[in-house]
Amino acid sequence: MFKKKSDAKNKKALHLSFSLMIFLTMIVSFGLLSGQTPRSETRMASPVKKVTSHKVRKMVAPATTAPDKTQQKNQAKKPSENKPQSNAQPKLAINQQILKENKFLEEEYTLAKNPQYYFVINLKDKKTELRARGMVLKSWIARQIKYAGKPVPLKVTALVQKSALNPPKRKLIKPGESEVMPTPAPSEKDEKGKTKSKKSAPSSASPDSDEFQLEALEITDMPTTYELILDNGLKISVRSKTSGKQKLHQAAESFLWYVWLPVKNFLINRKNPETRMIIYFDNPREAQGLYWAFIDGIKGIIWLP
C-alpha cells in the first residue's frame, strides 16, 4: 500500500517534470524563433505598403490604406463588398510578376550592354544559361536546384572563386619537346599533287586521333564536383551523378543540407543566415561544361520567376 503510494507520487513527479521541461523548451525555442519573424514580415509587407503607382495604388488601396471606422463597419457588415479586394489580389500578383520581370530585364540590360558574356540561373526552370548581348549562347538544364538560407537579391552578381577538390592543372610544355602531332589528313589539293605545307609531321605520330594523347586542357579535365562562390555570399555547389564510391559523400552532404544547415541557420547564423545552393546534373559533362564556361569574374543574375 505504502509502495503503491510512493510509485504514484514518483509518476506524478515524472509527469510534472516532463511537461515542465517541454513547456520550457517550447518557450525558449519560440523565443529564439521570434527573433527571426519581424524581419521576414517587414520584408514581405513593406513593398505593398509603399506602393505609389497609380495603377497599383488603385488595386491595393482597399487592403493597405488605413480605413476609417465607417468603412471598417461597412466592410464588416457587408462581406460581399470585399469582392473587389479579392479581385485585386490576382491583379496585384500579375503586376508583381511584371515588376519582377522588369527588374530582371533592367539588370540583364546592364550586363548585355557589355561585350562580356554573362550567366543567368533560373531557379524555377532549373536552367543555367550563358548569354551574350541578351541571346543564349549555351544552356544547361539541371535535374534539381536546391537553395536555402537568406535569399539573394535580384541584382548582378559576380563569380569570385571556383573551388574544386581536384582543380584542372595546366600542362607545361618544355621548349624543344613539342607535342607529337598526327600526320595531316590528305586534302583535296594534296590529292591533286600540290604540296600544301613545308611542315612535315613526325613519323612517330599515331594515325588515329582517338588514341592520340594530347597535352591539352580539355572539357574532360574539368571537375564534376565543385563550388562556385559569388560576391553576394552565395555558395553554389555543383554536383553530378557519380560513381558508387562517392555515394557516402553524397549521403553526408544530404545530412549537412537537411539537418546541419537549418540548425546552423537557426541557432548560430540567425542574424545573417548562410545562403547555399546545390545544382545537380544528370550528366557529368554538363557540370564540366559549366566549370569551363564560368570564368573567374563572370557576372550574372540569379532569379526566381
Place this chain on the structure above:
Amino acid sequence: MKFWKVLLAFFSLIYISIIFIFALAWINNLKLANEWKTIYNFKPDSQAKITPEAQNVLWKQKIQALQPKGVYIMVDSAENKYYLKKDGETIREGLVSTGSGVILVDPSGKRSWVFDTPKGEFFVKTKIQNPYWVKPDWAFIEDGEPIPKNPEDRVEGGVLGDYALGFGNGYFLHGTLYTRLLGRNVTHGCVRFADKDLEVIYKMAKIGTKIYIY
C-alpha cells in the same frame, strides 16, 4: 530504480528538446525558403510615365536591339564546335579546334605563353585569302629552334588553309592540315576550321561580322 527513472527522464527530455529544435529549425528554414519568393516584391516607379507592362516591352526591345543582326559566328571552345548563324538561326555547324590551354615558358624564364583561345565578343577585322603564317617567337621556342633575325625566315605558307579571318591580337579563324584533330583542343589560341566550313564562313562573313567565343 529511482535513479534509472530520473536518467531515463533526463535523456527523454534531451531527445525531445533536440527534436523540437530540429522542428523549429526546419520551420525557420521553410520561412527563409519562402522569402526567396517574397523578397522580389518590387514597388513600381512612381515617376514612370508608362505602365509596368509597357516598361516590360521596352526593356525587351532594348535588349533585343543589342543582339547581332545578320550573320555571326559562335564558337563553343568546350565542345570545339562552331555555329554559323543568320538572324538567330543556325545555318551551318561543325567541328573546330581551339586553344590547348598549355603553358610554354621561355628557357630564359622571362617570358611565358598560355595557349588559350580568348573568350568573349569579337568581330572580323581582316579577311585574307591564301594566308601565310608569320611565325611568332613562341613557335621557334616551342620547337627548340633559334629565333631568326631575318623576318622573312618567319614566314611559312600553306599551314593556315585557304582563308583566314583575323579577330585581333594575332588570333585568326583559319584552316588546318590536321583535320583529324578537329573537335579537340590543340591550337595555340587560333580557331581551326575544316576547309569547306571555312570557305562558307569566308564568303558569308564581312569585316565587322560578330564572333562569339565561349
